[in-house]
Amino acid sequence: MTEAAIERPEVVRRPARRVLLGSVRELALVPAIAVLFVVGLFTSPAFFTTSNFSNTAQFSAALGLVVVAESLILLTGSFDLSLQSIYGLAPMIGAWLIVPKDAQGLGTNWNPTFGILVVVGIGAAVGLFNGFMIVKLKFNAFIFTLAMLILLAGLQQGIVSGRTIYEMPPSFTYLGSAYWGGFPVSAWATAAVFLVAGLFLRYHRAGRAIYAIGGNLDAARAAGIKVDRIRIGVFTVAGALAAVAGLMIAGQVVAVTANQGNNLIFTVFAAAVIGGIALEGGRGRMLGAFTGVVLLGLVNNVLVLRNTSTFWIDAANGAIILIALGLARVVALVRT
Amino acid sequence: MREEQEPAAAEAEAIWKSFGRTKALQDVSVSVRPGECHALVGRNGAGKSTLVGILTGLLKPDSGSVRLYGEAAPGLGDRAAWQQRVACVYQRSMVVPSLSVGENIFLNLGDGTIVRWRELRRQARRLLLEWGFDLDVDAPAAELSVEQKQVVEIARALAIGARFLILDEPTAALESHAVERLFERVRRVKASGVAILYISHHLEEIYEICDRTTVLRDGKGIVTAPVAELDHERLVGAMVGGELAHAIHEHDPSRAAAPDGRPRLVVRGLSVRSPLGSAEDVSLEVRPGECLGLFGLRGSGTTAIADAVAGLLKPSAGKIELDDSGIGYVPEDRHARGFVPTLGVDENLTLTILERLSRFGLVSATRRREAADALKERLQVVASGGDQPVAELSGGNQQKVVVGRALASQPGLLVVVSPTVGVDVASKEALLGVVDDSRAQGTAVLLVSDDLDELRICTRVLVVHRGSVVKELRDPPWDRHELIAAAEGLEPAAA
Numbered sequence: 001m002t003e004a005a006i007e008r009p010e011v012v013r014r015p016a017r018r019v020l021l022g023s024v025r026e027l028a029l030v031p032a033i034a035v036l037f038v039v040g041l042f043t044s045p046a047f048f049t050t051s052n053f054s055n056t057a058q059f060s061a062a063l064g065l066v067v068v069a070e071s072l073i074l075l076t077g078s079f080d081l082s083l084q085s086i087y088g089l090a091p092m093i094g095a096w097l098i099v100p101k102d103a104q105g106l107g108t109n110w111n112p113t114f115g116i117l118v119v120v121g122i123g124a125a126v127g128l129f130n131g132f133m134i135v136k137l138k139f140n141a142f143i144f145t146l147a148m149l150i151l152l153a154g155l156q157q158g159i160v161s162g163r164t165i166y167e168m169p170p171s172f173t174y175l176g177s178a179y180w181g182g183f184p185v186s187a188w189a190t191a192a193v194f195l196v197a198g199l200f201l202r203y204h205r206a207g208r209a210i211y212a213i214g215g216n217l218d219a220a221r222a223a224g225i226k227v228d229r230i231r232i233g234v235f236t237v238a239g240a241l242a243a244v245a246g247l248m249i250a251g252q253v254v255a256v257t258a259n260q261g262n263n264l265i266f267t268v269f270a271a272a273v274i275g276g277i278a279l280e281g282g283r284g285r286m287l288g289a290f291t292g293v294v295l296l297g298l299v300n301n302v303l304v305l306r307n308t309s310t311f312w313i314d315a316a317n318g319a320i321i322l323i324a325l326g327l328a329r330v331v332a333l334v335r336t
Numbered sequence: 337m338r339e340e341q342e343p344a345a346a347e348a349e350a351i352w353k354s355f356g357r358t359k360a361l362q363d364v365s366v367s368v369r370p371g372e373c374h375a376l377v378g379r380n381g382a383g384k385s386t387l388v389g390i391l392t393g394l395l396k397p398d399s400g401s402v403r404l405y406g407e408a409a410p411g412l413g414d415r416a417a418w419q420q421r422v423a424c425v426y427q428r429s430m431v432v433p434s435l436s437v438g439e440n441i442f443l444n445l446g447d448g449t450i451v452r453w454r455e456l457r458r459q460a461r462r463l464l465l466e467w468g469f470d471l472d473v474d475a476p477a478a479e480l481s482v483e484q485k486q487v488v489e490i491a492r493a494l495a496i497g498a499r500f501l502i503l504d505e506p507t508a509a510l511e512s513h514a515v516e517r518l519f520e521r522v523r524r525v526k527a528s529g530v531a532i533l534y535i536s537h538h539l540e541e542i543y544e545i546c547d548r549t550t551v552l553r554d555g556k557g558i559v560t561a562p563v564a565e566l567d568h569e570r571l572v573g574a575m576v577g578g579e580l581a582h583a584i585h586e587h588d589p590s591r592a593a594a595p596d597g598r599p600r601l602v603v604r605g606l607s608v609r610s611p612l613g614s615a616e617d618v619s620l621e622v623r624p625g626e627c628l629g630l631f632g633l634r635g636s637g638t639t640a641i642a643d644a645v646a647g648l649l650k651p652s653a654g655k656i657e658l659d660d661s662g663i664g665y666v667p668e669d670r671h672a673r674g675f676v677p678t679l680g681v682d683e684n685l686t687l688t689i690l691e692r693l694s695r696f697g698l699v700s701a702t703r704r705r706e707a708a709d710a711l712k713e714r715l716q717v718v719a720s721g722g723d724q725p726v727a728e729l730s731g732g733n734q735q736k737v738v739v740g741r742a743l744a745s746q747p748g749l750l751v752v753v754s755p756t757v758g759v760d761v762a763s764k765e766a767l768l769g770v771v772d773d774s775r776a777q778g779t780a781v782l783l784v785s786d787d788l789d790e791l792r793i794c795t796r797v798l799v800v801h802r803g804s805v806v807k808e809l810r811d812p813p814w815d816r817h818e819l820i821a822a823a824e825g826l827e828p829a830a831a
Binding site for chain 1: 431448449
């Protein structure tokens with residue numbers, strides 16, 4: 001093969017412009033974040049303070065964890081709406097088993113550590129169940145996880161008759177309420193999960209398989225990737241992450257309400273999608289999803305500091321998401 | 337050729353395979369030697385795909401054995417073992433668009449669980465360089481051309497170390513320069529001792545790069561011989577069959593009469609691009625009372641011409657002139673574009689003429705039923721009632737609904753693409769009869785087909801090869817050999 005002629009069919013070279021545009025998808029939100037930052041600076045002297053950033057980080061941490069979970073599933077080309085109910089139900093059951101009867105507990109008064117294991121276990125089990133039904137039994141992901149969302153949210157209401165569980169032991173609320181080095185543990189934890197997930201997707205064989213599955217399922221299968229196992233695995237991990245996120249928020253507010261998690265899934269999808277995770281699967285990175293979470297966190301923070309009426313915050317959020325999607329569309333058009 | 341004692345790269349012996357009552361393969365044997373490019377040819381339905389399925393371990397033969405490099409083939413479930421032995425480049429792309437070239441080549445290969453990117457890129461670059469494939473390992477696969485994606489798939493097969501490569505119609509979507517480069521690659525891969533099974537509808541390619549060829553017809557191996565010993569005549573003869581039905585029967589003298597009148601359709605210098613076969617500089621005319629056949633293999637660009645005439649594809653050059661008598665269109669894929677499966681027969685039939693049946697936007701049920709009944713009568717549609725969903729009908733009746741819909745508006749020009757593909761014999765006769773009747777009543781018909789049998793209702797036939805008209809036949813009945821040879825590119829382009 002030494003004399004093999006080098007062929008020259010329409011040479012593919014990578015111009016610098018394209019390298020730049022390649023990461024634009026991930027960093028498309030950076031200008032928007034910068035603008036919000038400047039707006040924040042002019043809005044209130046309270047904006048550029050450690051306590052404000054710390055609060056914002058805590059506010060975004062639980063959301064961020066669910067965004068990681070949903071992004072992983074989205075990358076495989078599927079999705080799970082019921083993550084928001086796992087986020088509510090799993091810590092609810094955990095707390096229910098450990099708190100005393102007069103704090104709306106069941107009365108079993110289990111050890112808090114055991115309660116935490118129950119939380120994670122329920123999340124993983126529901127994720128596994130969803131994954132199995134969607135991957136193996138080929139249920140439609142939308143309608144199946146929607147039904148699960150309704151069912152689990154109903155259980156969450158039912159077991160406490162709509163009341164709130166409180167008086168939770170410190171070890172149960174530690175993740176949501178403790179601080180390390182001036183920043184909430186939840187923020188550290190979520191940042192670490194983003195980093196690990198990002199590295200996993202980039203460097204682990206299973207991470208690359210996730211991209212291959214979402215990009216071209218047949219090709220992944222033909223390449224010998226254990227497609228079903230990985231897809232179900234991702235659902236399971238995502239369920240566990242959503243449960244941990246629910247534990248975080250329960251620790252922050254030191255209570256589990258009967259409607260914890262309501263409407264969360266819309267924000268989760270919004271953060272993932274404006275962060276460049278493609279709904280059709282196979283495209284997007286954790287860095288992008290992270291910027292999506294940061295953007296939504298900052299929007300909320302700035303609106304709160306501007307004393308925007310809470311009744312308007314949802315509308316503002318919706319508008320911001322539309323603008324971000326518009327920008328992403330423009331970027332996509334420029335690329336082609 | 338290599339020495340006799342060296343085991344064949346792939347050897348299928350006395351393979352039988354049935355699907356229900358269809359005997360897909362009957363006692364077929366084929367053997368591909370290392371360093372050989374072995375052609376597998378046959379018309380659609382001859383059993384090629386089934387044989388490929390068996391040779392790649394996706395199908396289990398009912399009886400017979402498959403040996404790869406002298407060893408019995410792995411079990412059906414052992415995908416990894418099959419992968420290491422056989423690689424197949426399918427017509428459908430198996431490239432992951434969101435990943436880079438390098439990662440696509442080494443998809444799921446290597447031992448470790450951690451991907452070492454520097455190493456992966458280096459190896460991919462080295463592999464591409466070694467084989468003389470010019471691709472940037474960092475380019476996203478989504479931006480590659482069809483040809484480049486194919487190169488990625490070939491490189492992937494070589495990276496796995498498979499010594500037996502199946503190329504399934506690799507040139508179907510390539511333009512001519514790309515085909516030349518593909519041949520160069522095939523020669524290089526072959527020279528390194530890799531065995532290649534080459535499947536193509538384009539017979540001239542086989543003479544160019546293959547050493548031996550096996551012809552399948554109706555699930556049987558007809559002949560295996562070195563290409564040098566099989567001239568065009570014998571090869572086409574083996575594919576078409578011994579009955580040598582040279583002429584398409586049922587000659588109707590009215591078809592020979594030269595039509596007159598102003599052309600309903602004039603196409604001048606039309607070029608149209610399509611992933612399923614592009615057409616280049618095509619000119620044609622269709623007059624009232626004429627049925628012009630456009631005969632070409634799949635991917636030859638004939639359907640692109642029909643789509644352009646129907647206004648579904650935008651031509652890149654040339655012009656299409658229609659008179660104002662209206663156009664009816666029967667698309668190639670009836671499931672995708674022919675009908676609305678959930679709607680009833682009557683609604684589907686009258687979809688194109690709702691305007692005529694309604695007043696102020698309200699559709700008159702009576703008038704719709706009348707219009708639909710007339711069409712059902714004409715086409716002999718068998719349905720339990722006018723509101724039976726078309727999805728529940730047999731293939732033949734579905735196709736009748738599609739043709740009926742096209743005829744509903746009584747168009748001056750009817751464009752019909754493969755109208756009888758996948759329908760039973762009786763429906764086929766009925767469908768061709770209806771099209772022929774409307775021609776006899778003065779409709780201009782453009783019939784696009786790769787089925788010789790459909791061409792019998794034509795008054796004139798143009799043969800298309802690789803997007804260009806290569807032959808015109810004016811006097812029915814048509815000569816099968818002449819048509820196939822021209823469509824396979826075995827004739828010099830018409831002057």
